[in-house]
Amino acid sequence: TAPANFEPGARIFAPYSIYKGKAALSADPLLPKFTKLETGDYRVERRGVIMLTFWPSIGERKYDWEKRQKFALSATEVGSLINLGPKDSCEFFHDPSMLSSNAGQVRKSLSIKAHADGSGYFVCLSVINNAVNTNDRFVVPVTAAEFAVMRTAFSFALPHIMGWDKTVAKLPFSGDHQGSGS
C-alpha cells in the first residue's frame, strides 16, 4: 500500500498481547479526556489509563474474546508496576461501580507476583460479579523479557495518559511562571 497518514479522529489499535496456555493478556494505552475552559484553556477532565484485557484459552492456540475482562491501570498503578523489582509483588483492587448504588457488586483484583527465581511474574485478574453470580479468574505467566517490554512501553505511555505530552507540546511563548510567588 502507498504511504498514507491516519485520518484525524481514527482510533489506532496496537495492543501488546501475550498468549499463554490458560489465557491471553493485552495492554493498550488510553488517552485522557480534556475539557475546554471558559478562558479558552484546557484541563484534563478524566485521566488516561493503561487498559489490560484478559481472555481465556479454549483449546490449542484458541482464545475466547467474548469472555474478556478488563482492568484499567491508573497513572499511580502504572508507577507501582514499572517500579517493581525482580522479586517484588503488588496487588490492586477496583470496584467499577464505586460511589454508585451498585457499589460492591463487582470486585476486581489484579495481582502481579514475582517468580521466586526472578525469571518473571504471574499476572492474575480475578473478577467477582455478585449481580450475575460469576467468578472469573485469569492467570498469565509473564517472562522477564515480556515484563521489560511492558515496563518500557508503560514508562513511555505514562506522560501521555497523564496529559503531560500535551502540556509540553505548546508553542513556545512567554509565561510568568517564575514570578515572586515561586
Add this chain to the structure above:
Amino acid sequence: TAPANFEPGARIFAPYSIYKGKAALSADPLLPKFTKLETGDYRVERRGVIMLTFWPSIGERKYDWEKRQKFALSATEVGSLINLGPKDSCEFFHDPSMLSSNAGQVRKSLSIKAHADGSGYFVCLSVINNAVNTNDRFVVPVTAAEFAVMRTAFSFALPHIMGWDKTVAKLPFSGDHQGSGS
C-alpha cells in the same frame, strides 16, 4: 465531544495531584521562554521548571486552594529528585526575591525524606514570610508508586523544561558542527 485539536496558545492543565490527610500536592511542567536573536535564531531566556503546588486540607476530602504555596524546581533540582534512591533525602532552599531589595523576607524550603523502610517519602514545604509574619508548613507522604510516577514524568519533562525538545526538533539540514574546532 467530537475530535478537536487544541488552539495554539491555549494553556493545557494536566497536573499530577496527590491528595493526603493534611495537604495536597500537585506537579506541573512549565516550559522555558525563548528570545529571538537578531540573527533570527532563538535562545532560552528563562529556563522552564516543574512547579510544585501545596495546599492544605480543611476537612474530610476538602482542601483550600486559596492557601496554596508554590515551589519551582529547576532542572538541576529535578535531576536531584529523579536520582534519589529509596533511602535518600534531599533539601532545596529558595528565596523568591533573591538579588532584589526584598531578599530574605520570604524563605522557602522543600525537603524530601525517605521513609526508613524505603516504602516512600515525606515531601515537606515550609514557607516563612517575614513581611506578613506567616509560617506555612505542608507535609505530604508520597508512596513509592506515586514517587515512581513523579520520577518517570519528571524525567520525561526534563528535556522539555530545558528546551532540548526544541533544539532536536529542527528540520534536518547541513551544519558545520564537526569542523576543525571540535
Add this chain to the structure above:
Amino acid sequence: TAPANFEPGARIFAPYSIYKGKAALSADPLLPKFTKLETGDYRVERRGVIMLTFWPSIGERKYDWEKRQKFALSATEVGSLINLGPKDSCEFFHDPSMLSSNAGQVRKSLSIKAHADGSGYFVCLSVINNAVNTNDRFVVPVTAAEFAVMRTAFSFALPHIMGWDKTVAKLPFSGDHQGSGS
C-alpha cells in the same frame, strides 16, 4: 545545503553501525504496518522490529556487504536485550520459513554473551542454510558503551515498533474508556 524537510514516504536510513575485526554489525528500527479497518480505524497488521545486519570483514577496514545476514528482533526480544545485566546472556532462534513448506531449511541463532568482567558482550549470529549448504557465523565484540547506546536507542524505538507512538499521538477527544466495564 538549505533547510529542507523530508518528503513523505521517503525512507530514512540511520543505522547504528559497529565495525570490528572480523565483522560489522548494524541496527535499524523498522516500523509496524497498519491496516485500515472497515470502521475507519487502524490496527497493527505486522509488528515492527529492530533489524540487525551482520557482514564480514574481508581485509583491513574492508567489509563485504554482499555477504550480509539479517536477524529481526521482535518487541519481546528487544525487551530481553534491554533487560540484560552486565553479566547476563541470552539467545534467540529464528526460522525465516516457519509454518511454510520450507520450515527448517534455514536456522538462525543470535546469542549475546557477557564478558566475564562485565566490560561488554559478544554478539554472535549463526545462519545455517541447508538449501544451499552454507553455514555463516559472525562474531562482533560490543563494548559496554556501545551496548549502552543500543539499550538506550532500542528503548526509545520499542514503543515505535509496537505502534504505541501512533496510539498516543491521537488528537484529544472524549472516550468512554472508564465506563462500568473497567
Add this chain to the structure above:
Amino acid sequence: TAPANFEPGARIFAPYSIYKGKAALSADPLLPKFTKLETGDYRVERRGVIMLTFWPSIGERKYDWEKRQKFALSATEVGSLINLGPKDSCEFFHDPSMLSSNAGQVRKSLSIKAHADGSGYFVCLSVINNAVNTNDRFVVPVTAAEFAVMRTAFSFALPHIMGWDKTVAKLPFSGDHQGSGS
C-alpha cells in the same frame, strides 16, 4: 510576547550550563546531517554529537567565552557517559585533524572521574595545541544532581543525534521488512 512558532531553519540555543569556580561547562545537542539519495530516500551523512564547551573563569562570576574549547561527544561516547556508575571513570581522546596532514598537532582529552564518595564527578578537558604552543586545561566539578540532568538529557538526545527520531517518524506504510531474509 504573544505565542509564536519558530521559523523553520532557525537555530535554537538551549545549552545546559554549569558555572563553577575555575571554569564553566555547557552541553548542547547537534543534529546529524542527512544526504538525499538518488532513490529519493535519505541517509545519515554525518552523525550528530553532544557538544561540550568549556570556558575559563576570570574573576568572581565572570567567564571568558573567547577562550572556550569544545569537545564533541559521539553517540558511543554518550553511551559511555550515561552508563557511568557513581564510582566509575572514563576518558576519551580526540584529534580534530585526524587523517589529515595536520594529524597530531592538536590533542584533546576529556576525562570524567567520580569523587571517591560517589557525590559527583570531576569533568576535565585538556587541549594541547602544538601548532600555536598552547596547553589549556579546564576542570569543572559536577554534582550528582547535575550529572543526573546530563544523563537524562543525553539519553533523551541520543536517538536524535543518531537520526533514529527521523527513522521512526515516517508515515505509517507497508514495508517488506519481515520477508524470507529476516
